[in-house]
Amino acid sequence: MKLNKNHLQTLIFISAYLFAIYFWTQPLQERKLPYGEYDAMSHFEVADYMAYNDKSFNKLPAYIELRYGNDNKYKPHTLWYPPTFHSSLAVAEAAGGERVIPVFLMNTILATFIIITVYFVINSLFGFLPAILSALLLIFSPRDFMPFLWGQWPERFAYAFVPLILYFFYKYVISYSKEEKNPIYLYITALLLGINILIHPLVFFHSLIGLAVLYILLSIKQKKMIFNIKHISIAAIIFIALFMLFPNQTFNVFAQFSRDSTGSSAQSSFDFSRLLQWSLNPKDYEGSVPASYFSFNEMHGLWTLPFLLIGMAFLLWRREERDIFMLAWLVGLYLVLHRDLIGKATFLHRSLSASTHVFAPLTALGAIYIASAIKLPSNSNKYLKYGIAALFVLLVFSVNMAYASKILNKNTYNDFLSTLSKEQYLAAEWILKNVPPDYNVSVIGIPHQQNLLPATAKKIRWSAAVSQHVSRFYLLVEDKKEAERRLKNDYIMLDYTMAGAVGDKEIFDKMQDMEKNTLTNYTLLYNQNNMKVYKLET
Amino acid sequence: MKLNNDSKELLVFLAIIAVIIGIFLTFYFGLTGLKVFIGIIMASLPFYVFLNSFKLAEGEKFVLSIILGITLFPSFAYLLGFLVSFRMSIAIVFILLTAVSIFWNKKPRKS
Numbered sequence: 207m208k209l210n211k212n213h214l215q216t217l218i219f220i221s222a223y224l225f226a227i228y229f230w231t232q233p234l235q236e237r238k239l240p241y242g243e244y245d246a247m248s249h250f251e252v253a254d255y256m257a258y259n260d261k262s263f264n265k266l267p268a269y270i271e272l273r274y275g276n277d278n279k280y281k282p283h284t285l286w287y288p289p290t291f292h293s294s295l296a297v298a299e300a301a302g303g304e305r306v307i308p309v310f311l312m313n314t315i316l317a318t319f320i321i322i323t324v325y326f327v328i329n330s331l332f333g334f335l336p337a338i339l340s341a342l343l344l345i346f347s348p349r350d351f352m353p354f355l356w357g358q359w360p361e362r363f364a365y366a367f368v369p370l371i372l373y374f375f376y377k378y379v380i381s382y383s384k385e386e387k388n389p390i391y392l393y394i395t396a397l398l399l400g401i402n403i404l405i406h407p408l409v410f411f412h413s414l415i416g417l418a419v420l421y422i423l424l425s426i427k428q429k430k431m432i433f434n435i436k437h438i439s440i441a442a443i444i445f446i447a448l449f450m451l452f453p454n455q456t457f458n459v460f461a462q463f464s465r466d467s468t469g470s471s472a473q474s475s476f477d478f479s480r481l482l483q484w485s486l487n488p489k490d491y492e493g494s495v496p497a498s499y500f501s502f503n504e505m506h507g508l509w510t511l512p513f514l515l516i517g518m519a520f521l522l523w524r525r526e527e528r529d530i531f532m533l534a535w536l537v538g539l540y541l542v543l544h545r546d547l548i549g550k551a552t553f554l555h556r557s558l559s560a561s562t563h564v565f566a567p568l569t570a571l572g573a574i575y576i577a578s579a580i581k582l583p584s585n586s587n588k589y590l591k592y593g594i595a596a597l598f599v600l601l602v603f604s605v606n607m608a609y610a611s612k613i614l615n616k617n618t619y620n621d622f623l624s625t626l627s628k629e630q631y632l633a634a635e636w637i638l639k640n641v642p643p644d645y646n647v648s649v650i651g652i653p654h655q656q657n658l659l660p661a662t663a664k665k666i667r668w669s670a671a672v673s674q675h676v677s678r679f680y681l682l683v684e685d686k687k688e689a690e691r692r693l694k695n696d697y698i699m700l701d702y703t704m705a706g707a708v709g710d711k712e713i714f715d716k717m718q719d720m721e722k723n724t725l726t727n728y729t730l731l732y733n734q735n736n737m738k739v740y741k742l743e744t
Numbered sequence: 745m746k747l748n749n750d751s752k753e754l755l756v757f758l759a760i761i762a763v764i765i766g767i768f769l770t771f772y773f774g775l776t777g778l779k780v781f782i783g784i785i786m787a788s789l790p791f792y793v794f795l796n797s798f799k800l801a802e803g804e805k806f807v808l809s810i811i812l813g814i815t816l817f818p819s820f821a822y823l824l825g826f827l828v829s830f831r832m833s834i835a836i837v838f839i840l841l842t843a844v845s846i847f848w849n850k851k852p853r854k855s
Contacts (some may be wrong), residue, residue, distance in 0.1 A: 207756045220761055224768050235772055262825030262833075293818035293825075300831050301783030302776040310779050311773055318812065324806045370807065390798050394808065401815045451819060 214481050215334045219325055226318045226345040229356065229610070233618040236312045239631055240668055241310075243620035244359030247664075248274060251671045253295035253309055258674070260300075260334045262289070264454065267643070269676045279461035281454040288452040290404040291360040293317070305672075314349075317354045319366035320344060320563055327369045328567045332574075339570035339598050346606035347562035348498075349505045351614050355713055358556065364406035365560050367716040369535065371398045371413045372420055376531045379424050382432050389437040396441035400448025407459040408553055412560065416538030423469070423534045427527060435504065444719065480547060484540075486555055506562065510569045513598075517572025520579070535564050573598050608670070622707065623653070623661035626668045627663075629703050629735035634672035636732050637739065641675060641697050647739075649682040650694045651701030651717055694742055698725065702736035754802070788813030790841035797849045817841065 209217075233241050234484060240250055251270050256262060264284045266275060277286035285292075294316065295309045302308025321344045329337035342349065354362050378391035395417075404408040425431045449562065451454050488497035498504040502511065518536070521529035540558045577591035619625050625636065652662050669676040677699070680692040700721070705714040724742045732739035769777030784826065792809035800808070817837060826832035 207753050213757055216757075216761070217764075220764065224765065228772065231772070249786075256825070256830055260829045260831055261832060262822045288819075289822045290815050290819045293822035294814050296830065297787065297818045297821060297834055298780045298783060300834060301786075302780045303778055307773050307776045308780050311777055316782070317810070322810075323809065326803055328803070330803060370811070387828075388799060392802070398811070401811070403853070404819065405815070451823075582787075665776075 209660060210285070215329075215338075219338060222341050222345065223318070223321055223325075223339065226321055226341075227314060229614065230314045230318055230351055231311065232614060232616045233355075234307065234314075235619070236616055238306055238626065238629075239626055239674065241625050242355060243739060244273075244357065244664065244667065246355075246359065247667050247671045248297070249292060249313070249357065250309055251360045251674075252287075252289070254305055254671070255300060255674060256289075256293060256296035257299035258305065262293075267674065269670045269674060272676055278455065278458045280458040284454050286455065286458060287299040287406075288404040288455040289358060289405075290401065290452075291363060301386055313359050314354075316366075317350070317359065317362035318345075319363055320350065320369075323366045323370045323568060324563055327373045328570070329371070331531060332567075332571060335595055336567060336570040336574050339573065339595060339602075340567040342599065342602045343506075343510070343566035343569065343606065344562060345548060346602065346610035347505070347566070347612060348613055349562050351610070352496075352499060353559050354453040355557065355614065355618065358559075360406045361556060361559075363400055363411075363725055364409035365563060366719070367398055367402040367405070368409065368413050368416060368560065369563065371402065371534055372416050372531065372538075374398065376418055376424070376527075378437075379421070379428075379432055380527060382434070383428050383430070387434075389434070392437050392441045393444055394443040397448070400445045403449060403456060403459070404452065407462070408556060409560075412538070412542045412557060415541050419538045419541065420531065420534035422528065423530045423537075427530050429607060434621075447473055450521045477547070480544060486541065486543075486560070491555055499733065501556070501557070504609065506565060506569075507601070507609070508607060512564070513569040513572035514565055514574070514595075516576060517568035517570070520572065528732070532568060536568065537562045537716055539564055564705040570598070573612050592698060621661065623658060623706070624664040624668075626665060626672065627703060630665070630669060630701065631672055632735065633699065633701075633732060633737040633739065634669045634677075636734075637673035637675055637677075637697065637699070640731065641673070641739075643674070645675065646680065646692070646696045647673065647699050647702060648696040648701045649673050649677055650679070650681050650720070651699075651713060652679070652704055653710055653713070654679050654682055658708065695722070697731075698728070698740040700740070701737040702738070747775035754815070784810065784814060786838060787817040790838065790845045791816070794848055 240246075242250075248270070255267060257268070266283055266285070271283060274286055275283050288330065295312050298308040298312035299305060302311070307693075321341050322421065324344060325341040328340050350362065374391045375395040378395060381388040381391060399417075402413050421432075485500045485502065488495070488500040491500075492731050497624050502508070504696065506514075518533075521532050539557070539560055542560075543554070545551070545553050545557075552635050571649060574591060577587050577594055580587070580590065581588060624718045641647070647670075649666055651657075652666055654662060666677055675697075680696060681689050681698070684688050698720075702714070702717065705711070705717070721738075728740040728742050730738060730740055745826050762781075769781050771781075771819055781812065783792065784816055788809045791812040792805060795805045798805075820837045820841070821833045824836055827833070
């Protein structure tokens with residue numbers, strides 16, 4: 207077999223993509239322990255429950271119900287998302303044969319799928335060079351990997367569908383106008399749109415608006431509107447079939463939508479100046495999203511701005527059909543990002559995370575097309591193009607990768623207070639395997655002071671996720687009777703791994719005192735790595 | 745099944761890529777990483793066979809079959825998982841999808 211140009215290009219892309227997998231999985235590689243914010247826990251819990259217990263479920267088990275029981279407004283106490291995303295992680299766990307690596311690896315593959323779809327779409331429409339440059343920029347996009355770290359897992363994957371949905375619809379319209387009518391492209395659009403809503407409804411609406419803009423702009427460009435009732439009917443059937451696959455969850459979209467229209471967290475009054483802004487006001491998200499997330503410089507690198515503007519200007523000037531595709535994608539995102547102007551501001555900042563998906567290819571196209579815009583003697587344009595591409599790559603690695611490495615590295619979430627240690631993970635696994643599912647776990651020893659609680663509350667939730675048991679600081683509640691009841695009924699976990707490190711002598715003494723006086727009639731069931739589990743045998 | 749030279753070349757190239765990815769995942773995540781990768785290939789394979797009967801570009805078929813493999817395949821496994829164990833449902837869905845795809849591919853069509 208001879209390596210041809212296509213093979214070589216594919217190998218280059220595969221190398222870049224594997225580097226992305228390496229880069230994004232750094233927090234997992236050495237520690238091999240679960241990590242992330244509350245959202246991450248919930249997604250892990252759903253997938254892991256399915257795979258570990260080897261069964262599908264709809265009604266939430268107690269340890270998930272406690273927090274998410276009412277998140278499905280249409281059918282409370284059931285899964286609040288369609289199970290598509292989580293069953294994908296569960297299949298990975300079943301295939302991988304263990305609990306943590308498969309879920310986190312698979313999630314990384316899903317979250318980085320946007321790199322594959324952007325590369326594929328841009329390569330198909332504009333060629334290899336802008337495609338690979340876009341992919342490189344996306345690898346180091348903090349607006350992508352920050353929400354991935356925070357735990358907005360399904361949403362990250364759902365965004366990979368946007369360029370793909372637009373691409374297949376574009377192919378349908380183009381094939382239709384060239385009289386080669388290939389309706390399969392419209393059916394694929396409907397199929398992907400249906401899957402998109404199963405993954406994340408917010409992104410589905412994003413795709414829908416992008417499609418509307420693309421249809422309008424292409425109709426203007428071609429001076430005709432395509433409408434084929436047979437094609438549309440079949441596409442609608444495909445979409446409805448997928449929508450009805452998990453009605454308890456997909457109908458939740460409407461329940462959520464009607465609820466959201468009555469209130470939203472951010473500003474919703476009409477502010478004309480918002481039309482001229484791309485990003486949002488960081489002050490509206492203080493305490494939940496870092497200010498850097500709203501900064502162009504920190505998220506994309508200021509060096510990309512001239513190329514981005516040149517890219518947009520060039521496409522606006524040239525206006526070929528593929529240029530219209532890019533512009534429709536951009537306008538679609540602009541509209542989605544300004545929905546607060548019509549009072550729909552819920553999760554607005556999350557839509558901002560899609561910026562790089564369209565900015566990266568526009569920036570790459572801007573860089574590539576500079577070379578063709580400058581008049582030079584024959585063949586020199588080619589050298590200039592590759593020269594600019596080389597400079598682009600250099601800047602990506604020296605600016606974007608350097609910045610990204612500060613946020614995403616091997617120590618990300620290597621956090622003593624919020625992430626489970628190996629000892630705590632093993633104790634949680636022991637509970638999973640040895641404690642009947644109906645029993646709760648009362649934990650003592652994990653710091654619970656007000657200043658530490660925001661971090662340590664995550665640790666105890668991770669412990670619940672791994673042990674698949676309701677775990678709380680029940681013995682520390684003010685209600686003495688409740689504490690007494692817990693002491694009698696619950697499994698008592700004493701965690702000696704943290705008190706020393708945070709200098710919490712009080713809790714250490716309390717645990718010692720409990721062991722000497724209160725737990726004397728209890729059976730010590732687990733005693734390893736400074737972790738103990740007691741139970742009052744009845 | 746007879747393969748033409750292009751298809752043979754494609755198969756060899758895909759095998760090389762699969763080996764590279766397999767080595768990479770084994771290096772960083774051990775056999776678990778490799779098994780996850782094999783799982784993705786297995787879930788995507790029936791969709792690739794199915795899509796092969798349509799007039800689509802090779803790249804389109806690849807991206808689509810992977811995306812369907814990691815979304816529709818597990819969704820079907822989830823649904824069947826209410827009747828049999830989840831692992832059993834994965835195996836049944838794989839067999840059913842592969843059978844349907846092969847049957848669809850062999851079905852004579854109007855030219």
